[in-house]
Amino acid sequence: MPIELKGKTAIVTGGSRGIGRDVCRKLAQFGARVSVSYQSRQAEARELKEEIQANGGEAITVRGDVRLEETFERLFQQTREELGPIDIVVGNAGIWKRAPIDEMEGEQWQETIDVNLKSIFWLCRFAARDMKSRRSGNIILVGSTAGQRGEAFHSHYAASKGAIHAFTKSLAAELGPEGIRVNCVAPGWVETDMTSECFSNPKFRESVRQATPLRQIASSEQIASAVLFLASDLASHVQGEILNVNGGSVLCG
């Protein structure tokens, strides 16, 4: 069965860079109209839109902070008006900031929880309202190996990602009977702006490579391919799955 997303409309949060940008590219490559949600990188978001359009696709960009309900109100409204009813949403926007627990301020905790997790609540609430009325839809959330095994000095990040995994399973049970699929992709280390500082240290890079059975560090395109699979009809009976894309670095179900 070939992958075909022609006629579908997708929203991708954090679409301006890294994993989100490659998710936008992949979905557009297979025919979806793409709404690129971003916060600060206007030039990058615009460039991506123009790239998709130059390749014969349809895309818009919508700016906003994913912590806020009003961002999603605008994102969904503008996407519906300009691209049509929403079939696929990808909750990808996120931050990863180091904070030892004894030094972590309440604001630091809250920022990570709000950007990584509250954004997923808003996205899914708005998506469910649209998708339930049409009895169809596809929700894909981006988790992390940190949500499975924890992560020292990033406990707030790991907690937000573990919660996304539990949220995925909850909504899979709740929304499956409404014709809505809900799944999650859990990447390990990926080469993006988020990790560029860590990977600029060759010793660290090699230690990550050695700790990964496939002996490679993922590209954002490899993560986007897993999202594409879940967005496609190839995954038509996949529900509540936490799809590990980590080269075998964390071996769990």
Ligand SMILES: NC(=O)c1ccc[n+]([C@@H]2O[C@H](COP(=O)([O-])OP(=O)(O)OC[C@H]3O[C@@H](n4cnc5c(N)ncnc54)[C@H](OP(=O)(O)O)[C@@H]3O)[C@@H](O)[C@H]2O)c1
């Ligand atoms: N990289 C990894 O190793 C890795 C591993 C596991 C999981 N992940 C997860 O994968 C997802 C994408 O990560 P990445 O590596 O691609 O990150 P990235 O390159 O740092 O990009 C982050 C994206 O999130 C957006 N964003 C951040 N804060 C936002 C806010 N308050 N409101 C709206 N948008 C916001 C950014 O928008 P602007 O560009 O406009 O600022 C950007 O598009 C994240 O959820 C991350 O936790 C990454």
